[in-house]
Amino acid sequence: MQVQIFSLGMFQTNCFLLIDEVSKEAVVIDPGQDPDALLSAIEEQGLKVTGIWLTHAHLDHIAGVGEVKAATGAPILVHEIEKDWMTDPMLNGSGRYPEYFEPITGPAADQFVAAGDLLKLGDQSFEVRFTPGHTPGHVVYVTEGMVFAGDTLFNNGIGRTDMPGGSTAQLIKSIREQLYTLPGDTVVFCGHGPETTIGHERKHNWAVNDQTDLLR
Numbered sequence: 565m566q567v568q569i570f571s572l573g574m575f576q577t578n579c580f581l582l583i584d585e586v587s588k589e590a591v592v593i594d595p596g597q598d599p600d601a602l603l604s605a606i607e608e609q610g611l612k613v614t615g616i617w618l619t620h621a622h623l624d625h626i627a628g629v630g631e632v633k634a635a636t637g638a639p640i641l642v643h644e645i646e647k648d649w650m651t652d653p654m655l656n657g658s659g660r661y662p663e664y665f666e667p668i669t670g671p672a673a674d675q676f677v678a679a680g681d682l683l684k685l686g687d688q689s690f691e692v693r694f695t696p697g698h699t700p701g702h703v704v705y706v707t708e709g710m711v712f713a714g715d716t717l718f719n720n721g722i723g724r725t726d727m728p729g730g731s732t733a734q735l736i737k738s739i740r741e742q743l744y745t746l747p748g749d750t751v752v753f754c755g756h757g758p759e760t761t762i763g764h765e766r767k768h769n770w771a772v773n774d775q776t777d778l779l780r
């Protein structure tokens with residue numbers, strides 16, 4: 565499987581294009597604002613997009629969903645808790661940045677994902693893990709040697725928890741129980757900024773490691 569990365573829009577949100585080179589099928593994770601470069605890459609490589617998988621429904625991760633859906637017809641997957649976020653600008657946050665974003669009012673999700681679901685791209689399986697904290701319905705997608713982590717864990721950082729539905733204690737618990745339990749050499753593809761590994765963050769991420777008091 566090949567991973568191509570596009571940093572999109574004013575928040576430079578990482579969108580991932582996962583490609584099964586045998587079948588030419590592909591999955592798009594978190595298509596953000598102005599996805600033209602992504603759409604060109606899909607067309608130039610002759611890919612059939614079989615799913616639009618969302619880690620969570622914040623504006624910067626869903627602003628391009630409408631364009632990708634229109635171009636590919638692929639189903640949109642999100643956790644059910646954030647079902648209404650897809651169509652409500654106050655929940656997805658687009659209503660808070662009227663200068664920069666059109667209010668995002670759709671499209672709605674086609675399918676819901678939940679903890680333990682297995683998704684497929686070609687022969688590759690992905691496990692859905694439930695990781696609330698940055699948002700209440702956040703999920704990550706885990707496959708052999710990799711995790712697509714959205715806004716949970718960053719390279720030496722963690723996701724914000726000061727937005728509606730955020731909880732630092734919950735986020736730390738999600739990272740410890742759902743991410744730090746992966747093998748140390750697992751590559752973490754983050755929603756913003758460069759990749760890291762689980763092993764590096766377990767050792768060096770002070771934002772997680774110094775939060776013992778929150779777990780009481």
Ligand SMILES: [Zn+2]
Binds near residue numbers: 620622698715
């Ligand atoms: Zn977010």
Ligand SMILES: [Zn+2]
Binds near residue numbers: 575622625715
């Ligand atoms: Zn984000």
